[in-house]
Amino acid sequence: MIQFPNYTCLPTPHVLYRPHKKGNSDFFDNLALTKQEKQELRDQIQLIQITHQIDPQTTNVPEGNTVKQIMVLEIHLNQQEFTTSLLEKLDERLGLYTFFVLKLPFGKDELLIHYKEALAQEKDGRYFKIVRRFCTQEDCHIQFEGNDLDQVYEMLIKETGKDQLQGKLDGNLKESVELxxxxxxxxxxxxxxxxxxxxxxxxxxxxxxxxxxxxxxxxxxxxx
Missing domain, CATH: 1.20.5 (Single alpha-helices involved in coiled-coils or other helix-helix interfaces)
Structure with a gap:
């Protein structure tokens, strides 16, 4: 089971996408998705909703220089096989620092986070460059470690990718990803x-x- 602290949970999940939901066309348009990507989204994803908000208002962790807020997005999938590049496109365009919980039809939930770099300015609807994806199906109780949200976000990536990352968990994340x-x-x-x-x-x-x-x-x- 993947658990975030209760105090970061939204009173009601904020639905971003659901088939036939009013406003879906705006959601698609804002993400600058192609016709094929929109169809893949419809075919593979049942629901996208924000379930948790991690920021100074919900925690005692101050903003970082880069990360001001982290949103947890719950993705309900229609099938076990999923086009992961579609999530990358979403994450590039949402303009948020995100943590994904993938709800699979069968088996355990999956925790997924991207190591990404912010672009100097928005380009073709993209705000980030995705460098690498990290995921795990391990049971975990998320804890926030760090003096600010920059450090918290880095530690979330390190913990999720601990079995894939080279180097020490307390080392420089960028260098570890590059290695x-x-x-x-x-x-x-x-x-x-x-x-x-x-x-x-x-x-x-x-x-x-x-x-x-x-x-x-x-x-x-x-x-x-």
């Missing part, structure tokens, strides 16, 4: 070189590829 991305690219490169090494017919070429493969493995080991 994680770098290692993933190197691991993919290593897999490609290993496959190539076994498919090369020339012994000389095999040795060249093996040398490159071992060099990449050393880079991976060094970064870890």
């Amino acid at each position: 994680t991305e770098q290692l993933e690219k190197l691991e993919k490169q290593a897999q490609r070189l290993k496959k190539q090494m076994y498919t090369e017919k020339s012994m000389r070429k095999q040795m060249e590829v093996k040398k490159d493969y071992q060099a990449v493995l050393k880079q991976i080991q060094k970064l870890k």
Whole structure:
């Protein structure tokens, strides 16, 4: 079960989207979604509502330099398989710092948060650039750790992505995300070189590829 502190819960959830709800056209238009994205939203999502509000009014945590408020969005899905890129598009365009609770038809709820960077100015309806997605289905009781909402938001990302992030949880988040991305690219490169090494017919070429493969493995080991 995913639980946020009761004192952050809205008295009544604020519905942003529900099929055939009055105002859905405005919701779509404000997000600058394409015709295909709108159809995917209708097909895959049953309900989008804000359930919790995390800010100085609901907690004793002051605003940060960047994060002034965090909204928890509950997404009720029609199916187990979901187009995650659709959530990224929503998160880029909502202009909010968000935490998603995905309500799946079967199985556990899923907690999802994006590590994202604010754009200098709005571009094509987007306010953020999504860098990476972190999610978990672990049972968790959300706690707010940090001196301000910037730190709280960072800790929420770190806790959600603790099994995926490289580096220490108390380290710099941006550096940790960059390291994680770098290692993933190197691991993919290593897999490609290993496959190539076994498919090369020339012994000389095999040795060249093996040398490159071992060099990449050393880079991976060094970064870890």
